[in-house]
Amino acid sequence: MDADKTALLTVAQMREADERAIAAGTPGTTLMQHAGDAVAQAIARRWTPRPLTVLCGPGNNGGDGFVAARLLAQQGWPVTVALLGDREALRGDARFHAHQWGGPLVSLSPDAVRHARLIVDALFGAGLSRPLPDVAAQTLAAARARGVPVVAVDVPSGVDGDTGASLGAVGADLTVTFFRKKPGHLLLPGRTLCGEIEVADIGIAAPALAALQPQAHENAPACWLPSLPALGHGTHKYQRGHALVRGGYPTTGAARLAALGAARAGAGLTSVAVPAESLAIYASHLLSVMVQPLAQPADLSALLEDGRHTALLAGPGLPDDPVTRDAVLTLLGTGKPCVLDAGALTAFRYDPETLFRAIEGPCVLTPHEGEFQRLFGMDDADKLSRARRAAARSGAVLVLKGADTVIAAPSGLAIINANAPSTLATAGSGDVLAGLVTGLLAQGMPAFQAAAAATWLHGDAATQFGPGLIADDLPGLVPGALARLAQHGQAPQAEIS
Numbered sequence: 001m002d003a004d005k006t007a008l009l010t011v012a013q014m015r016e017a018d019e020r021a022i023a024a025g026t027p028g029t030t031l032m033q034h035a036g037d038a039v040a041q042a043i044a045r046r047w048t049p050r051p052l053t054v055l056c057g058p059g060n061n062g063g064d065g066f067v068a069a070r071l072l073a074q075q076g077w078p079v080t081v082a083l084l085g086d087r088e089a090l091r092g093d094a095r096f097h098a099h100q101w102g103g104p105l106v107s108l109s110p111d112a113v114r115h116a117r118l119i120v121d122a123l124f125g126a127g128l129s130r131p132l133p134d135v136a137a138q139t140l141a142a143a144r145a146r147g148v149p150v151v152a153v154d155v156p157s158g159v160d161g162d163t164g165a166s167l168g169a170v171g172a173d174l175t176v177t178f179f180r181k182k183p184g185h186l187l188l189p190g191r192t193l194c195g196e197i198e199v200a201d202i203g204i205a206a207p208a209l210a211a212l213q214p215q216a217h218e219n220a221p222a223c224w225l226p227s228l229p230a231l232g233h234g235t236h237k238y239q240r241g242h243a244l245v246r247g248g249y250p251t252t253g254a255a256r257l258a259a260l261g262a263a264r265a266g267a268g269l270t271s272v273a274v275p276a277e278s279l280a281i282y283a284s285h286l287l288s289v290m291v292q293p294l295a296q297p298a299d300l301s302a303l304l305e306d307g308r309h310t311a312l313l314a315g316p317g318l319p320d321d322p323v324t325r326d327a328v329l330t331l332l333g334t335g336k337p338c339v340l341d342a343g344a345l346t347a348f349r350y351d352p353e354t355l356f357r358a359i360e361g362p363c364v365l366t367p368h369e370g371e372f373q374r375l376f377g378m379d380d381a382d383k384l385s386r387a388r389r390a391a392a393r394s395g396a397v398l399v400l401k402g403a404d405t406v407i408a409a410p411s412g413l414a415i416i417n418a419n420a421p422s423t424l425a426t427a428g429s430g431d432v433l434a435g436l437v438t439g440l441l442a443q444g445m446p447a448f449q450a451a452a453a454a455t456w457l458h459g460d461a462a463t464q465f466g467p468g469l470i471a472d473d474l475p476g477l478v479p480g481a482l483a484r485l486a487q488h489g490q491a492p493q494a495e496i497s
């Protein structure tokens, strides 16, 4: 997969792609024909002919529905179209294809799905501008309640393609979208509502993508594989970097998990700097990871003067107190790549500007939703916008964690991750993630790519393990995830930028 395939288009960019394709000579009716054909083919590949109701809306989404209805009817499917509004009110390409439909046509109502064994939702796609009309919501609810497969055209009607927010959508089993996914296919609740997602080529030329300059991508190795550190034959451990984790006391497990994550991500050396009284605890459970006792917190500065650390992490297991604040400012003061998580973020909840001012070198912040709110405040914007704004405000790469983790750079470039299984919702899994980012930074990987790669490896490792996962398992699963990267083949020439 090349990085172009990972591009996510906003609804406006998709409209522009459509317009460019039309201007370049492909008529809109042809694009619509291809879209409806893709839906019909996706259905015929999965299900045998059965009574089918296609719910069509008043715009081009409905037009796609009319095409799918016609093509499946030609293949012998018993098809009924249920239309919201009047056929004579349709315009443009949708009007053209609606008039090609010669089969049964009824008004949209819950009755229309009563005998259906499969339902196509072509009510609204990218053009939904306000909550669903009542009759549409009621019919979709009746469709879902039938317990038969529902196939959504472009998006389940009611899902916002840019944000994944739902204006009253019901879930689909399959969503067929066109050219490229939109952020709303990956952000929650949109991702869950879409079910399986198939992306169909409808004849928009791929070079059109470059002109659109997509600013969001779906996380995949193609996004960062070229910058993933590779082991050369003569590699010396110091050439693989030295990760340093500031560990706390009495909570010690989090920093140890993070340190193991950094080591498994490939850091040549990993150290934890810990309060002297906790030395025995750390040392009793770490072998290859070195433990550096700090007689007093201020000794961290002297340790850092050693100069050979190449990436620094603070947060896992640290309290949100002044000592943590000082430690964070000390780490940031080195200008070396830093990762800040958990207590290192919350410690600045009453004074975030001090933190943001101190960020000068490469820096990755890895808040979960609660930590994010404490640092950046309440904001009802969608997750992608919030992560971007926070990255721009702080000057750091943001990893806004969750089942739909968003990685955003201060430039606005963003990656949405979709490979995280729900088993990652377990104590300590975020600590391992912070460690993975640190381990990749330690080897010289740029911050944005390191954050995305770590998030992907974390999700892949957990997926391979399956049920029963605990965070302690994760570091040991990283080598398998790294090995699977080899299956992604030759690295492409250019990653996203």
Ligand SMILES: NC(=O)C1=CN([C@@H]2O[C@H](COP(=O)(O)OP(=O)(O)OC[C@H]3O[C@@H](n4cnc5c(N)ncnc54)[C@H](OP(=O)(O)O)[C@@H]3O)[C@@H](O)[C@H]2O)[C@@H](O)CC1
Pocket: 014, 015, 017, 018, 019, 031, 032, 035, 057, 058, 059, 060, 061, 062, 063, 064, 123, 124, 125, 126, 127, 128, 129, 130, 131, 132, 133, 153, 154, 155, 178, 202
């Ligand atoms: N772009 C592409 O490359 C291609 C796009 N294709 C397809 O086109 C779809 C986008 O089509 P679209 O722009 O016509 O929007 P769509 O979702 O059908 O709805 C718009 C209509 O609904 C109306 N309306 C809106 N909200 C409403 C409400 N709550 N209640 C009632 N009415 C409401 C709105 O009216 P208005 O807001 O103007 O009053 C307008 O009449 C896209 O998802 C894909 O399936 C493919 O054919 C191939 C190539």
Ligand SMILES: [K+]
Pocket: 061, 121, 122, 123, 124, 125, 152, 153, 154, 155, 156, 157
């Ligand atoms: K739809």
